[in-house]
Amino acid sequence: xxxxxxxxxxxxxxxxxxxxxxxxxxxxxxxxxxxxxxxxxxxxxxxxxxxxxxxxxxxxxxxxxxxxxxxxxxxxxxxxxxxxxxxxxxxxxxxxxxxxx
Numbered sequence: 844x845x846x847x848x849x850x851x852x853x854x855x856x857x858x859x860x861x862x863x864x865x866x867x868x869x870x871x872x873x874x875x876x877x878x879x880x881x882x883x884x885x886x887x888x889x890x891x892x893x894x895x896x897x898x899x900x901x902x903x904x905x906x907x908x909x910x911x912x913x914x915x916x917x918x919x920x921x922x923x924x925x926x927x928x929x930x931x932x933x934x935x936x937x938x939x940x941x942x943x944x
Contacts (some may be wrong), residue, residue: 855895860893
């Protein structure tokens with residue numbers, strides 16, 4: 844559920860990764876689609892074994908371009924971290940199926 848922060852709507856997910864995984868070696872991909880309304884995506888190591896993924900958008904409903912980009916990031920993390928990556932505690936979260944990894 845998005846949360847309003849100033850002029851932005853923030854969509855957030857918690858990505859669980861194996862302990863010891865670091866974003867240092869992970870290459871965040873370029874977006875596959877342009878975003879008409881503008882978006883900002885932050886990937887933050889919140890704690891050992893957890894990454895917070897925030898998408899800031901002007902609209903409450905996430906745009907297709909933003910959803911595709913967040914899915915790309917989740918696939919990049921899974922590609923680098925291997926098995927055991929979860930999104931919001933779910934190995935079959937819909938973000939894994941928006942784009943193919």
